[in-house]
Amino acid sequence: MLSGSSFIYTFRTLHTRLCSSYVKHARFLFDLKENDDACRQELQYGSFYLFHNLSPLFRNLGRSFCSPAVTTSDLKKILAGYGKDELIIEESVLIGSSGLGRAEFAIDLGSLDKSNLEKDFSGKFTELRKIAMQLTENELPLLAKAQSLLRWHADHQYCSRTGKPTQKNVSGSKRTCHTGGLIYYPQMSPVVIMLVSYKNRCLLARQNSYPAGMYTALSGFCDIGETLEETVRREVAEEVGLDVEFLRYSASQHWPFPNSSLMVACHATVQQEEISLNTAELESARWFTLGELEKALQWKQIPEKEKDGTAPIWVPPKIAIAHHLIQEWVQEQKANLQEDQ
Numbered sequence: 001m002l003s004g005s006s007f008i009y010t011f012r013t014l015h016t017r018l019c020s021s022y023v024k025h026a027r028f029l030f031d032l033k034e035n036d037d038a039c040r041q042e043l044q045y046g047s048f049y050l051f052h053n054l055s056p057l058f059r060n061l062g063r064s065f066c067s068p069a070v071t072t073s074d075l076k077k078i079l080a081g082y083g084k085d086e087l088i089i090e091e092s093v094l095i096g097s098s099g100l101g102r103a104e105f106a107i108d109l110g111s112l113d114k115s116n117l118e119k120d121f122s123g124k125f126t127e128l129r130k131i132a133m134q135l136t137e138n139e140l141p142l143l144a145k146a147q148s149l150l151r152w153h154a155d156h157q158y159c160s161r162t163g164k165p166t167q168k169n170v171s172g173s174k175r176t177c178h179t180g181g182l183i184y185y186p187q188m189s190p191v192v193i194m195l196v197s198y199k200n201r202c203l204l205a206r207q208n209s210y211p212a213g214m215y216t217a218l219s220g221f222c223d224i225g226e227t228l229e230e231t232v233r234r235e236v237a238e239e240v241g242l243d244v245e246f247l248r249y250s251a252s253q254h255w256p257f258p259n260s261s262l263m264v265a266c267h268a269t270v271q272q273e274e275i276s277l278n279t280a281e282l283e284s285a286r287w288f289t290l291g292e293l294e295k296a297l298q299w300k301q302i303p304e305k306e307k308d309g310t311a312p313i314w315v316p317p318k319i320a321i322a323h324h325l326i327q328e329w330v331q332e333q334k335a336n337l338q339e340d341q
């Protein structure tokens with residue numbers, strides 16, 4: 001067993017090692033983002049995640065799926081067959097770096113024939129949303145980032161001031177309108193998601209577009225000029241007519257569906273039970289007990305309807321930050337109950 005001081009030493013050494021590799025990684029990516037020559041050079045040795053009209057390529061591995069990272073030389077060989085090797089520079093975006101310290105890129109090959117590409121790369125281009133629940137915790141954020149960045153470039157081909165085409169830098173971290181001297185950077189919309197609670201129950205809601213039986217935490221886009229705290233208070237007032245008393249930050253998540261949002265998750269308490277539902281926004285909202293939520297969290301896939309046609313209550317899957325908030329609240333309630341015993 002480690003003594004106190006050697007434990008601290010080991011922890012510090014480990015921490016330093018982790019930090020220095022993290023710092024190296026961050027500086028490496030910073031250089032590639034800012035320096036076109038360095039990024040062009042790295043494009044020779046990187047790996048590529050392939051997309052077709054924003055759908056990533058997947059290979060079926062029997063019980064799971066993976067999105068293969070293709071090397072530059074393999075990609076070059078195949079693109080040369082289409083007479084399109086220049087796409088590597090024109091269309092690639094930098095999305096991260098591998099454990100081996102090589103850059104990772106994403107490229108959308110939407111201008112080429114989809115079924116031929118699927119044969120060439122032995123996979124299928126599949127909508128990310130359809131397959132998201134089957135991906136690992138590392139794979140989904142990387143593909144979500146890649147898809148969001150590729151979508152942003154596809155949607156920002158022209159300058160909104162001059163109407164002239166914009167040019168991507170090599171890494172794809174920005175686009176420039178050289179006529180107007182304007183630079184555009186990829187954007188995410190800030191969204192708050194809050195699990196409102198009152199005493200020992202919490203509030204979940206559903207919109208009529210949600211799948212049957214699914215309830216989730218309240219959420220809403222930030223209006224321009226608002227702080228996150230103001231958005232939480234306004235959205236809760238707008239959607240269910242309650243006044244937030246206390247707010248506690250929990251975590252955040254990049255959410256690519258349907259567009260790139262930065263989800264900021266928190267717990268909020270209110271001092272009033274009576275809900276006044278805004279039916280223009282929500283189909284239903286109600287208070288849930290600990291027992292109901294424990295049950296709702298147990299579903300690993302969308303539950304079948306009951307014989308009488310009613311849908312069991314379920315909550316978003318683990319990939320959604322709403323799941324994390326609900327899970328956190330359940331753990332806290334259980335801990336409170338244990339303390340009271």
Ligand SMILES: NC(=O)C1=CN([C@@H]2O[C@H](COP(=O)(O)OP(=O)(O)OC[C@H]3O[C@@H](n4cnc5c(N)ncnc54)[C@H](O)[C@@H]3O)[C@@H](O)[C@H]2O)C=CC1
Binds near residue numbers: 189216220281316320
């Ligand atoms: N990852 C997660 O756990 C969850 C993610 N979400 C995401 O949060 C986002 C916001 O959810 P809602 O409650 O529907 O928002 P909301 O309550 O603000 O209502 C949506 C409406 O806000 C307006 N709006 C204002 N700014 C907008 C913008 N930048 N982009 C799009 N619409 C804008 C539109 O009229 C839209 O119909 C959605 O994209 C949804 O997918 C929602 C719940 C769970």
Ligand SMILES: [Mg+2]
Binds near residue numbers: 220
């Ligand atoms: Mg909302």
